[in-house]
Amino acid sequence: MPVVFGLHKLLFFLTDPFAEPFRELSVFEITVQNAGLLLFSFVIVQGSVRITNRLNQRLPWSPTPALRALVQVLAQLFLATVWIFIYQSIVVWILFDQNIFAILNSAAFTPEIRFVIWRFILASALVSLVTSLIVTGRNIRMHTAEMKIQAAQLKETALQAELQSLKLQLDPHFVFNNFSTISALIEEDKTLAQSFVENLSRVYRYMIQHIHSDTITLQKEIKFIESYTYLIFIRHGNNVKVSMHIPENLMQKEYHLLPCNC
Structure with a gap:
């Protein structure tokens, strides 16, 4: 005023x-x-x-x-x-x-x-x-x-x-089991432990990078499955059997599909 x-x-x-x-x-x-x-x-x-x-x-x-x-x-x-x-x-x-x-x-x-x-x-x-x-x-x-x-x-x-x-998405049981596996591998085989950590990082990178993705290319999905199954093989050994057969012509094209939710 x-x-x-x-x-x-x-x-x-x-x-x-x-x-x-x-x-x-x-x-x-x-x-x-x-x-x-x-x-x-x-x-x-x-x-x-x-x-x-x-x-x-x-x-x-x-x-x-x-x-x-x-x-x-x-x-x-x-x-x-x-x-x-x-x-x-x-x-x-x-x-x-x-x-x-x-x-x-x-x-x-x-x-x-x-x-x-x-x-x-x-x-x-x-x-x-x-x-x-x-x-x-x-x-x-x-x-x-x-x-x-x-x-x-x-x-x-x-x-x-x-x-x-x-x-x-980050299942606590999955995280705990993988960390336990890493702890055991470090004492037994450091090279295998390093490979396990690299594949584990690929799995988490996939989940973080594609958290908002509606679709993902077939090539990226295959790489994720390979990393994920590698972790399963290391943890369970011969108790798990996984086979994949993908025609070569599919890998040469960019097909899109829904991302995997783990």
Whole structure:
């Protein structure tokens, strides 16, 4: 509100800094004038806030920010126009004890008074426009920040869902059994242990890289199956039998199929 009050005083002064009213007003008259401007500023600011709060409920910034900005500016200009008329009517009634329409054609309504009133209206309109732009800009900035926060929250939710999906794919029994096998192989055969770790890494790389894939090439799927069966063979030996027969012509083309879920 102090900004609106100061801006109004500045614009009103700049329109005619050497006007008689500025040089001949008494302290009391200046005090009354400033009190009126404070009231004017209070109504403009509070009206802008109420308009913003109401529009936030009835016409949010999403999904039509341009329409919201236009309605916001028009609503606040309408408020300013109505309040300027009411304010000037009160001033005229106090000074001349008549309504504003009756005084327009009165002899008391001199060109000097008319000029002062129009200066006030012009300054008030400019202040209202600036206030509207400031409030609208502030709302746009707050809305943008809110959208960024929501986007970050959605991204975090997606990452958590992805992590949970990955956890579900990594069977804890499968992980435990393979780590136990690695521990045993390190003591018995380090070369075999290294080969086991390499194939285990291929299996997990496959699951991580294709967690969101709808399809996968046949060649990649075959390599995954080979790595996976290798782990099974090392753990269970001759107790497991796996055979694959894939025609050569299929391997030469890029066929796509659903990825394997382990």
